[in-house]
Amino acid sequence: MSAAESEHEQTVIDRGDAETALPTASKQLTATYYWPFQSHASLGPSCVIADVRDSATTIWSSTQDTFGLRSLLARLFSIPVETLQVNYLDGSGSYGSNGAYDAAADAVLLSRAVGKPVRLQWMRADEHGWDPKGPAQLLELRGGIDAEGKIVAWESKTSGFTGPQWTGSLLGPASASLPSGQQHSGGSPVTQNLDPPYSVPNLRVTSRALNDTPIRLSNLRAPGKMGTVFAVESFTDELASAAAIDAVAFRRRDLTDPRALAVIDRATAMIGWQPRPSPNKQISQTASGGMLIGRGFAYVHYKQAESYTGMAIELAVDRTQGKVTVRRVACAHDCGLIMNPDGLLNQVEGNIVQALSRALHEEVTFDGAHVTSVDWSSYPILRFPEAPAIQVALLDHPDQPAFGAGEASGTPVPAALANAIFDATGVRLRTVPFTAERLRTGL
Numbered sequence: 001m002s003a004a005e006s007e008h009e010q011t012v013i014d015r016g017d018a019e020t021a022l023p024t025a026s027k028q029l030t031a032t033y034y035w036p037f038q039s040h041a042s043l044g045p046s047c048v049i050a051d052v053r054d055s056a057t058t059i060w061s062s063t064q065d066t067f068g069l070r071s072l073l074a075r076l077f078s079i080p081v082e083t084l085q086v087n088y089l090d091g092s093g094s095y096g097s098n099g100a101y102d103a104a105a106d107a108v109l110l111s112r113a114v115g116k117p118v119r120l121q122w123m124r125a126d127e128h129g130w131d132p133k134g135p136a137q138l139l140e141l142r143g144g145i146d147a148e149g150k151i152v153a154w155e156s157k158t159s160g161f162t163g164p165q166w167t168g169s170l171l172g173p174a175s176a177s178l179p180s181g182q183q184h185s186g187g188s189p190v191t192q193n194l195d196p197p198y199s200v201p202n203l204r205v206t207s208r209a210l211n212d213t214p215i216r217l218s219n220l221r222a223p224g225k226m227g228t229v230f231a232v233e234s235f236t237d238e239l240a241s242a243a244a245i246d247a248v249a250f251r252r253r254d255l256t257d258p259r260a261l262a263v264i265d266r267a268t269a270m271i272g273w274q275p276r277p278s279p280n281k282q283i284s285q286t287a288s289g290g291m292l293i294g295r296g297f298a299y300v301h302y303k304q305a306e307s308y309t310g311m312a313i314e315l316a317v318d319r320t321q322g323k324v325t326v327r328r329v330a331c332a333h334d335c336g337l338i339m340n341p342d343g344l345l346n347q348v349e350g351n352i353v354q355a356l357s358r359a360l361h362e363e364v365t366f367d368g369a370h371v372t373s374v375d376w377s378s379y380p381i382l383r384f385p386e387a388p389a390i391q392v393a394l395l396d397h398p399d400q401p402a403f404g405a406g407e408a409s410g411t412p413v414p415a416a417l418a419n420a421i422f423d424a425t426g427v428r429l430r431t432v433p434f435t436a437e438r439l440r441t442g443l
Helices: 018-024 066-076 100-114 124-130 171-175 225-242 247-253 258-271 279-286 341-360 413-425 436-442
Strands: 007-015 027-035 047-052 057-061 084-088 118-121 137-145 151-161 203-210 291-301 308-318 324-334 389-394
Touching (some): 027 225, 100 118, 151 225, 225 247, 291 413
Parallel strands (some): 057 084, 151 203
Antiparallel strands (some): 007 203, 137 151
């Protein structure tokens, strides 16, 4: 396959003239960020019961989409859809499609072969090795500021995979030489939130779709926005540092939306933010017993249209080992009208914990034939002792529409972490996860 067939580029936003404005900037910065392939890493592997009979087929599954699974299995196995029933049962969370669809197809194949009900249980190595993964992203940013530290031009480019989708390549039917369902028809990587929320007169956002992927893909919580917000909010900090302006003040100056300013002010007040224009100059003052203390901030207006989140993090870095210990997280969250405060609080806290895990630990590894991160040692997640104190302020707006709270609050966490690590150490980490080895290399 030629390069032209395997990838294509498109311009998503083109405002002003970034290409001409960038060379005129007083200071120009360029940075590249990488978000890795990640697993859904469900704590309990997928399990399905299938009972295939001539008269009717019954499935018990923890699928997130009972009607979608019903239609897919009917199409794959030429079963009249009116004779196929999918019953939902609770299973481990996946925040995107894990191995449940594959396990269902496996169970149908076996039940059809033996003529009896089959309970199929994947093992840990099956789930980690074969569930479709959250896509990797390469994010390239350029920006320029004028003599007053104002952003004059910004360019963002994302490169990533668009397929094949998991519904087009179920493992069991493919290995049995059956038609594998819907095929992927192309598309583009996620570009939502790749445009900064701040005032930028000259802005260009582009995407490059890589259609050849080494492993199967699926949506994973806040699809694509984890990577785009990580890049944009990390780069915003880099521009603020180059301008010698406090990172929070740098953001506030280029925002006019009162709801945006409110979450920023609330989160920084909770963390006790102290303005400082050059964080890396504070290293000698914050060192204590070999530990470097830092604070970082990130902000998101999710999809530039939904919930607002301000995220402040305080952490400690072991200078010798490179280990990051998150001490406190302060989050201000505005999703409009709040109908269930307790449920909302649980969503936000869970989102933050999962995002910490993804930023600090999680990365799929693979060789030329297989995924190699197939257990909790090779694919670690956040452990209970690592969970920090989390303080959440919910900003209610009864006069506004209610937006979802299942994704937004996780997206600024990786950038806030990276910015806090820089505040503590002067080291910019642009590759997730922020492992001790990567930080030691930077130190």
